[in-house]
Amino acid sequence: MVDIHTHIIPGVDDGSSDIGDSINILKNAEKAGYTAIVATPHYIEGSYIANNNDKKKLIDVIKKEAKIQNISIEIFCGNEVFITENIENLLSGGKISSINNSRYILVELPRTGGSYGLQSCIFKIFSLGYIPIIAHPERYSFVQKNKNKLIDYIEQGVLFQLNSGSILGCYGKTAKKTAKILLKYNMIHFIATDTHSGKSFSYDQTSEVYKVVLKLIGKENTDILMTHNPMSVINNEKIIITSPIEMKKGLFDFIK
Numbered sequence: 001m002v003d004i005h006t007h008i009i010p011g012v013d014d015g016s017s018d019i020g021d022s023i024n025i026l027k028n029a030e031k032a033g034y035t036a037i038v039a040t041p042h043y044i045e046g047s048y049i050a051n052n053n054d055k056k057k058l059i060d061v062i063k064k065e066a067k068i069q070n071i072s073i074e075i076f077c078g079n080e081v082f083i084t085e086n087i088e089n090l091l092s093g094g095k096i097s098s099i100n101n102s103r104y105i106l107v108e109l110p111r112t113g114g115s116y117g118l119q120s121c122i123f124k125i126f127s128l129g130y131i132p133i134i135a136h137p138e139r140y141s142f143v144q145k146n147k148n149k150l151i152d153y154i155e156q157g158v159l160f161q162l163n164s165g166s167i168l169g170c171y172g173k174t175a176k177k178t179a180k181i182l183l184k185y186n187m188i189h190f191i192a193t194d195t196h197s198g199k200s201f202s203y204d205q206t207s208e209v210y211k212v213v214l215k216l217i218g219k220e221n222t223d224i225l226m227t228h229n230p231m232s233v234i235n236n237e238k239i240i241i242t243s244p245i246e247m248k249k250g251l252f253d254f255i256k
Contacts, residue, residue, distance in 0.1 A: 001206070002230035003029065003037040004099060005080065005106060005135060005161060005192035009058045012050040013042040015196045022062050025195060026071050028203035036074040036234060040106050043096045044082040052077075052094045076100040076234055080135055082108050083121050088128060098130055102236035106161070108135045114142045115149070122158060133233070136163040136194060137187075138179040139171055147178065150187045151244045159239070161190040162225075164209045165201030183216050186242040190233070191225045 007015025008022045016022040029037055039059055042048040050058075059077055066073065078099035081087065090096045091105075098105040105125060109118060125132045137143045137150060137160045150160060165171060166179040182188050191213065193201055213222045221242075229239040 001032075001034045001226045002234065003034050003192050003195075004078070004133075004190055004230045004233055005040050005163075005194045006037050007039075007041060007080075007194070007196045008037070008062065008075075009039050009041050009050070009055055010062075012055065012058065013048040014199075015041065017197065019061060019065055021197050023065055023069055023071070025197060025203070026062075026066055026073055026075075027069070029195075030071055030073050032203040032206035034073060034203070034206075036076065036231065038076045038078045038099050038234065040078040040080040040099070042082065042108070043079045043090070045084055045086065049095070052097050055079075055097070078106055080106045080108050083110070083117055085117065085120065085124075087121060088124055091128060091130075099133075100234045100236070102233060103130050104133055104159070104233045104236070105130045106133045106135055109140055111139060112141045115140075118153075122153070122156065126157065131157060131159060133159045133161050133190065135161050136166065136171075138162060138166045138175045138182055143182075144174050144178045147181055147185065147187065147247055150182070151246060154187065154241075154244050159189040159241075160187060161192050162188045163194045163201070164191055164206065165194065167191075167209050167212050168201070168205060170200045180216060181247070183213065185245040185247055187244045188225060189239060189241060190229050192230065 008025050010016040010018045010022050055077055079096045081096050122132055162179055166175045169176040224240050232239045
């Protein structure tokens with residue numbers, strides 16, 4: 001499996017606290033069956049602002065220690081960028097990075113409220129030649145209220161990444177229910193852990209996640225979301241996209 005959303009770089013956000021913590025995360029990830037992960041620290045203007053040079057130096061330290069510890073997971077660099085009108089300057093100024101310097105960039109939205117500013121940000125990302133991947137849509141209130149909102153964005157070429165923990169209820173019942181609906185109706189393109197040093201979700205829960213997703217969408221689609229598509233992003237290749245299915249009014253309550 002391949003994980004495109006993690007917080008394993010020590011001391012730059014609310015994820016890993018030190019190099020020992022990062023190594024423990026990698027050990028658990030390898031044990032769970034992951035062969036590659038992307039370090040995607042938060043970039044939030046005015047809060048978490050580690051630049052590309054700082055991230056790369058810390059990733060080199062992690063890689064060196066991982067080699068000493070005989071951990072064979074490949075580690076790549078990226079960001080989870082909080083939505084901003086300034087995204088063009090951040091990219092050109094070396095403040096943020098796409099996933100492994102590919103055309104795919106991970107973007108986070110506010111948990112509550114609507115999708116204000118999203119369309120403008122999406123337009124800028126596309127105009128720069130990048131493809132936005134929106135992190136954990138199942139956790140946003142505007143998606144929880146109307147899952148079909150994602151269809152318009154998907155038709156524009158926007159991609160969506162589901163959190164593993166949401167499937168198990170780590171973010172509450174509403175996020176769990178929304179996650180299952182989005183999976184069933186082809187509105188998700190990746191499943192990633194968003195691991196924060198065991199907070200909310202830890203790698204030892206991976207087998208449980210796999211079983212739940214397998215039951216919902218079958219083995220082929222599960223492997224696409226957890227292995228094929230994430231690896232295609234790292235390699236800057238096209239991903240597999242299945243057309244989303246519009247949900248009819250009154251059907252939201254049928255998926256428990």
